[in-house]
Amino acid sequence: MSAWLADSSGKLPRVAIVGGGPGGLFTAWHLEQRTAVPLSLTIFEATARLGGKVCTASFASADIQYEAGAAELYDYSPVDVDPLRELVQQLGLPTVAIGGSAVFVAGRSIANLDDLGDVGGASARREFANFDIRSRSAMTPADFYESGSDHAGDAVAAGRFEPALDGIGCGKARRYVDVMIHSDLATEAGETSCGYGLQNYLMNDPAYMQLYRIPGGNEQLMQAVAGRLAADVRLNAAVTAVGTGPNGALQLQFRSGERHLVEDFDTVILALPMDALKRVRFTDTALADAMRQHVEHHDHPAHYLRVSVLLDRPVPVLPGDDAYVMLDAFGGTCLYVESACDPCATNGVLGWLIGGTAAVEMASLTDDALVATVLDSLPPPLAICRDRVMEARVHRWTNAVSALPGGWSRLPVDRRHRPSRAHSRFFVVGDYLYDSTLNGVLDSAEHVAGWVVAEHASGPGTMLMDRDRATMEALQ
Amino acid sequence: MIVTDHDEPRDAGRIPAGLPADASLRRVPLACNEELLMLIVPLPDGNDGESAPNPVRITETVTAWAAEVDPRDFTSLPVITVPLYGCHVVWKPGQAAVVGPVSRLELLTTALSDFASCEGELRQLEQRCVDLVATVEEDAPHAFEFEGRAVSRRGTLASRFREAVAVRGRLAVLAPAAHAPPVHPPTLASQLGERLRDRTRLAERHEFAVDRAELAERLYEACGQRISEFGIAQRQMALEWAIVVLLVIQTALLVVDLLSRGAAT
Ligand SMILES: Cc1cc2nc3c(=O)[nH]c(=O)nc-3n(C[C@H](O)[C@H](O)[C@H](O)COP(=O)(O)OP(=O)(O)OC[C@H]3O[C@@H](n4cnc5c(N)ncnc54)[C@H](O)[C@@H]3O)c2cc1C
Numbered sequence: 001m002s003a004w005l006a007d008s009s010g011k012l013p014r015v016a017i018v019g020g021g022p023g024g025l026f027t028a029w030h031l032e033q034r035t036a037v038p039l040s041l042t043i044f045e046a047t048a049r050l051g052g053k054v055c056t057a058s059f060a061s062a063d064i065q066y067e068a069g070a071a072e073l074y075d076y077s078p079v080d081v082d083p084l085r086e087l088v089q090q091l092g093l094p095t096v097a098i099g100g101s102a103v104f105v106a107g108r109s110i111a112n113l114d115d116l117g118d119v120g121g122a123s124a125r126r127e128f129a130n131f132d133i134r135s136r137s138a139m140t141p142a143d144f145y146e147s148g149s150d151h152a153g154d155a156v157a158a159g160r161f162e163p164a165l166d167g168i169g170c171g172k173a174r175r176y177v178d179v180m181i182h183s184d185l186a187t188e189a190g191e192t193s194c195g196y197g198l199q200n201y202l203m204n205d206p207a208y209m210q211l212y213r214i215p216g217g218n219e220q221l222m223q224a225v226a227g228r229l230a231a232d233v234r235l236n237a238a239v240t241a242v243g244t245g246p247n248g249a250l251q252l253q254f255r256s257g258e259r260h261l262v263e264d265f266d267t268v269i270l271a272l273p274m275d276a277l278k279r280v281r282f283t284d285t286a287l288a289d290a291m292r293q294h295v296e297h298h299d300h301p302a303h304y305l306r307v308s309v310l311l312d313r314p315v316p317v318l319p320g321d322d323a324y325v326m327l328d329a330f331g332g333t334c335l336y337v338e339s340a341c342d343p344c345a346t347n348g349v350l351g352w353l354i355g356g357t358a359a360v361e362m363a364s365l366t367d368d369a370l371v372a373t374v375l376d377s378l379p380p381p382l383a384i385c386r387d388r389v390m391e392a393r394v395h396r397w398t399n400a401v402s403a404l405p406g407g408w409s410r411l412p413v414d415r416r417h418r419p420s421r422a423h424s425r426f427f428v429v430g431d432y433l434y435d436s437t438l439n440g441v442l443d444s445a446e447h448v449a450g451w452v453v454a455e456h457a458s459g460p461g462t463m464l465m466d467r468d469r470a471t472m473e474a475l476q
Numbered sequence: 477m478i479v480t481d482h483d484e485p486r487d488a489g490r491i492p493a494g495l496p497a498d499a500s501l502r503r504v505p506l507a508c509n510e511e512l513l514m515l516i517v518p519l520p521d522g523n524d525g526e527s528a529p530n531p532v533r534i535t536e537t538v539t540a541w542a543a544e545v546d547p548r549d550f551t552s553l554p555v556i557t558v559p560l561y562g563c564h565v566v567w568k569p570g571q572a573a574v575v576g577p578v579s580r581l582e583l584l585t586t587a588l589s590d591f592a593s594c595e596g597e598l599r600q601l602e603q604r605c606v607d608l609v610a611t612v613e614e615d616a617p618h619a620f621e622f623e624g625r626a627v628s629r630r631g632t633l634a635s636r637f638r639e640a641v642a643v644r645g646r647l648a649v650l651a652p653a654a655h656a657p658p659v660h661p662p663t664l665a666s667q668l669g670e671r672l673r674d675r676t677r678l679a680e681r682h683e684f685a686v687d688r689a690e691l692a693e694r695l696y697e698a699c700g701q702r703i704s705e706f707g708i709a710q711r712q713m714a715l716e717w718a719i720v721v722l723l724v725i726q727t728a729l730l731v732v733d734l735l736s737r738g739a740a741t
Binding site: 205 | 580
């Protein structure tokens, strides 16, 4: 733990975190964990709640919850240390493993090689097995684990995923893989990188990764983190612009109710997803330039649409005791049986996660039309649920997540997080800098928190402003 | 049709009413020297379990069959039901039912008997561990000090040590099956094996059994050392006494010699 040093006037460094989603909260958590004294830490959140896209909502007709955003957490601990898993444990939150093997193609469940053999014959089985071998030799569990870091052999840069899929010579086997990974990609397989596509296929292998969720709602993770923070949290405070003030400090302009306010900070961390980042103005020319380049490099929007349905009685057990199935509807969709892990459930909850182009196209439908459309996609074992719907909720997440396109390469980790060299106390945190997951945004937050603490603790009792640092760097 | 290797005197051997006519019973000998009574209910091929002649009733019937009949009095494990992609498997020690399309039955019954062999052997080893641990308390003092009056127990201790080593050995052989990682891409057989292992907590039970066997092995090893130390001490004492006796004899002879010389002069 490093000592946090006050400047010569005895004031604590003022740190602003913009965004009260996982990125912002994890950054605040790590900052507070790493410093010995209280910080002058302020979190700006545009809405009335913390947690961002980790959002456990309730139905109106019964006090029953569903996941409106992130529904599953990824556990890398079979391979190496998993900071997210450790954090969940440290916070004392219960977890339950989830899984699902069944992929419904043309109304038929393919849950294993035997089913695939039945559907597509020996050639489908062989082609799929070969694709699996190729995938696993292209990316070992260790490569998978390292995929966001600087040490990673940059599989993301290794071109598009489509040729890898085209290598599957049998149409039925290819369709099976397409459907299996589509909703995790949140984009089309042809528009993603080889590395990201492989990751989304290999995540089905427990040797690479396992899935879990927090009973009672994943948002509890965000609440548990937020509840332990000493930071000043400003809700309904949307940051509109960032610039530099006359004294060299970073200046935030934000709306608080009807008022437009300005406040100076020594360090600013933007923990925003790409769509929100694009709406922030940068009044300093150099910073605006750097951020334009940052956005240009990282802006690869992907889309989700979530439809959640409350049923008047529990859902029939899925074949295989699974918590979700993949459907070939809407280009490949994940259907979660959210009530599956609760033996005492009085009602059933189904949740469709539609991704990519279909999510954009369907977002323009009315809620009622959307609900009717998704109910039509129910696979045979769940078809009886159609007549048991009590209430439905729709959440449109258009442009809200990021894709990793083929041919695109990641910047070195430091450059990702500090877009402007001239503004050494201005950082960004985001899942889009890694793999668009909570694990990724936690890595990002940890990196920036460590850096900020090191920066502030490095001076001999004083804190250098950007201007002074530039002078010092020039003199050295 | 009822396929049985021999006539079944008890209800366990009867196919419950309400199942399709081609349901059959099979007695499968397991590698662990037990038998598995398997009720096999074929469904028409290509069936996902949904449109079969009332699959829910079939699975309820076979579950009730497994829950009621208890031919070997294995009461420690409850009946485990595994719905599995168009198939349904019910299992408890000594008894199982498989409901599924004809083309899957062979796979499922093979996977089931592989699992049952492994579980059966583990259950037997667990029982041997329980017996061993019961003797550990009684024998523990000999691991610290071995006394002469316990000499008669040497044979018993040695045979218990042999038993502990044998149990450890079998547990080591069983380890790969008990701790097998999930197979990917999965097959129906691997999925059944994984779910049964998971639901019967095979890996954890195996670990506990290893711990117990290790405890017994370490204790009886220590007993062995104390016994051998005792043996060495006994031999040393005998040697010392032999030397004393020899010295006494030598002294006596010397005295006799001196006396006889004195008499001569
Ligand atoms: C439908 C869906 C399913 C997902 N499923 C998974 C999953 O299963 N597993 C997984 O790991 N990840 C999943 N994700 C991704 C995961 O939700 C993100 O990785 C994570 O939420 C990113 O956190 P963040 O803080 O960067 O962004 P966000 O969660 O978007 O949080 C940003 C916060 O900033 C606030 N904000 C925006 N603009 C401003 C402003 N100008 N001023 C102040 N505050 C502002 C927002 O209100 C929000 O609270 C899913 C995402 C979606 C949409």
